[in-house]
Amino acid sequence: MKLKSLTSIDQVDEEFLKRLFKIAADFQSPPSPFNGRLFMPPFLPGQRAVANLFYEPSTRTAASFHVAATRLGASVYSVDDVQFSSMAKGESLEDTIRVIGGYVDAIVLRHPEDDAAERAAAVSPVPVINAGCGAGEHPTQALLDLYTIEREMGPLSSLVGLKVGLMGDLKHGRTVHSLVKLLRRYDTKIHLISPSGLQLPLSLKRGDEISLFSLESCIDQLDVLYLTRVQWERMHSSQQSFVKSEYSVIPKLMSKAKESMILMHPLPRREELPRELDDDPRAVYFKQARNGLYVRMALLQMLMSKG
Ligand code: NCD
Numbered sequence: 001m002k003l004k005s006l007t008s009i010d011q012v013d014e015e016f017l018k019r020l021f022k023i024a025a026d027f028q029s030p031p032s033p034f035n036g037r038l039f040m041p042p043f044l045p046g047q048r049a050v051a052n053l054f055y056e057p058s059t060r061t062a063a064s065f066h067v068a069a070t071r072l073g074a075s076v077y078s079v080d081d082v083q084f085s086s087m088a089k090g091e092s093l094e095d096t097i098r099v100i101g102g103y104v105d106a107i108v109l110r111h112p113e114d115d116a117a118e119r120a121a122a123v124s125p126v127p128v129i130n131a132g133c134g135a136g137e138h139p140t141q142a143l144l145d146l147y148t149i150e151r152e153m154g155p156l157s158s159l160v161g162l163k164v165g166l167m168g169d170l171k172h173g174r175t176v177h178s179l180v181k182l183l184r185r186y187d188t189k190i191h192l193i194s195p196s197g198l199q200l201p202l203s204l205k206r207g208d209e210i211s212l213f214s215l216e217s218c219i220d221q222l223d224v225l226y227l228t229r230v231q232w233e234r235m236h237s238s239q240q241s242f243v244k245s246e247y248s249v250i251p252k253l254m255s256k257a258k259e260s261m262i263l264m265h266p267l268p269r270r271e272e273l274p275r276e277l278d279d280d281p282r283a284v285y286f287k288q289a290r291n292g293l294y295v296r297m298a299l300l301q302m303l304m305s306k307g
Pocket residue numbers: 060061132138141174175228229266267268
């Protein structure tokens with residue numbers, strides 16, 4: 001399937017995903033010539049341009065898309081200071097996209113509104129990549145998360161029954177909203193662990209998945225623990241007083257977790273992921289962030305290739 005834009009993880013089929021991961025792996029460890037791997041050479045300098053439009057703060061996603069595009073030989077136009085853009089003059093997202101889409105070969109968009117990527121893709125002359133919109137989806141994060149799980153735990157076909165704990169602010173956490181959909185395709189056993197009031201939205205819930213308020217009762221069974229921070233910026237202050245911290249117990253609970261469990265986090269972290277965990281060999285979140293570079297290179301390469 002040739003994908004034009006990536007606004008939701010639902011658009012990614014198995015064939016696209018396998019090809020993406022193969023190209024990403026080849027970027028990560030370039031193959032020697034003629035060994036049959038899928039390595040795609042970079043574009044020639046000046047052949048492609050990417051716009052990075054970030055209307056919400058970002059470090060990893062913006063930087064990794066920027067570096068990914070440059071490594072592919074593309075030039076990058078970045079807007080991350082909305083006050084200096086025409087948005088500040090009241091220009092609609094659609095108009096900005098139409099205009100910028102006339103200058104570049106792909107648009108990477110982060111925006112505070114859940115439906116922004118779809119609206120952008122509907123009018124854009126070039127592929128739009130959702131780099132996290134509101135509390136909706138963050139499909140490229142889910143792709144790099146699954147890529148990390150595959151590299152750490154084994155091929156996608158062997159993930160059946162893998163016990164994955166998704167913990168934190170599952171209501172507002174867009175990374176989880178995309179990842180949960182992707183994990184279900186492989187018949188993993190999902191445990192949803194969140195404080196009350198921050199559970200996964202009903203529209204994303206499935207009856208056969210275990211919902212818990214505490215990690216303690218399941219940590220010894222998990223193969224993957226995916227932590228997320230509380231998205232304070234997406235909450236009313238009245239909600240904040242409801243949030244009780246389950247997180248402070250995590251370092252202690254790690255002694256009950258399997259030796260083979262991996263601890264993931266999309267970052268940035270707050271108090272839920274104390275630095276003392278960084279030396280735990282099960283902590284893979286910095287590797288996970290680095291994997292994002294290769295997955296984003298592969299995605300840009302696939303979306304910007306003609307034919
Ligand atoms: C996430 C995001 O922006 O949704 N960050 C990221 O892209 N790695 C997670 C978060 O902000 O908590």
